[in-house]
Amino acid sequence: xxxxxxxxxxxxxxxxxxxxxxxxxxxxxxxxxxxxxxxxxxxxxxxxxxxxxxxxxxxxxxxxxxxxxxxxxxxxxxxxxxxxxxxxxxxxxxxxxxxxxxxxxxxxxxxxxx
Amino acid sequence: xxxxxxxxxxxxxxxxxxxxxxxxxxxxxxxxxxxxxxxxxxxxxxxxxxxxxxxxxxxxxxxxxxxxxxxxxxxxxxxxxxxxxxxxxxxxxxxxxxxxxxxxxxxxxxx
Numbered sequence: 001x002x003x004x005x006x007x008x009x010x011x012x013x014x015x016x017x018x019x020x021x022x023x024x025x026x027x028x029x030x031x032x033x034x035x036x037x038x039x040x041x042x043x044x045x046x047x048x049x050x051x052x053x054x055x056x057x058x059x060x061x062x063x064x065x066x067x068x069x070x071x072x073x074x075x076x077x078x079x080x081x082x083x084x085x086x087x088x089x090x091x092x093x094x095x096x097x098x099x100x101x102x103x104x105x106x107x108x109x110x111x112x113x114x
Numbered sequence: 115x116x117x118x119x120x121x122x123x124x125x126x127x128x129x130x131x132x133x134x135x136x137x138x139x140x141x142x143x144x145x146x147x148x149x150x151x152x153x154x155x156x157x158x159x160x161x162x163x164x165x166x167x168x169x170x171x172x173x174x175x176x177x178x179x180x181x182x183x184x185x186x187x188x189x190x191x192x193x194x195x196x197x198x199x200x201x202x203x204x205x206x207x208x209x210x211x212x213x214x215x216x217x218x219x220x221x222x223x224x225x
Contacts, residue, residue: 042217042218043201043215045214056212091156091157097211099145099162102147102159102160103147103213105156105158107155
């Protein structure tokens with residue numbers, strides 16, 4: 001089965017440090033999402049790419065978060081500087097533009113900022 | 115934005131049938147997804163409805179009424195492994211196709 005690969009699976013870092021999360025979408029998928037999941041807020045959209053172009057990052061705190069897709073095989077999400085409130089599970093998902101077959105989620109990066 | 119409501123928690127007995135409801139308020143509706151998420155794992159796709167009616171996939175079925183802003187996920191012959199969170203997500207049209215997720219329904223299946 002094709003998979004969305006995310007690294008790292010777990011990350012513990014100190015407040016103020018930079019965090020980079022990576023995602024390899026499924027080959028052929030032209031739509032990539034970054035979501036954040038917490039107990040309090042559920043799944044929240046952070047960024048959305050179509051054909052590598054960023055189309056929506058309205059859910060992302062722009063002062064510290066940035067999302068890029070340097071090529072079709074890599075999407076990155078960076079937090080600089082990180083804060084304890086950023087502790088969450090970050091999921092990447094990919095799919096076709098119409099999404100009728102659903103979007104495939106990666107295993108997520110569990111981030112803890114202390 | 116979208117307002118998506120699901121019950122927070124449901125319990126059911128192994129072998130039984132359970133229906134998980136999702137109501138939404140949105141403009142420019144462009145499809146509804148159901149996902150299953152086991153604790154500590156990623157959401158996995160179950161179903162997609164864009165037209166009214168029932169879609170059946172094995173033990174799972176999903177129903178949509180666009181006029182009522184209502185969907186349900188029906189799980190038959192419940193198994194212990196069906197204990198999970200079930201997420202309803204609504205997508206709107208308008209240039210982007212972004213699913214917005216509800217908070218999810220935690221289903222507990224007991225013997």
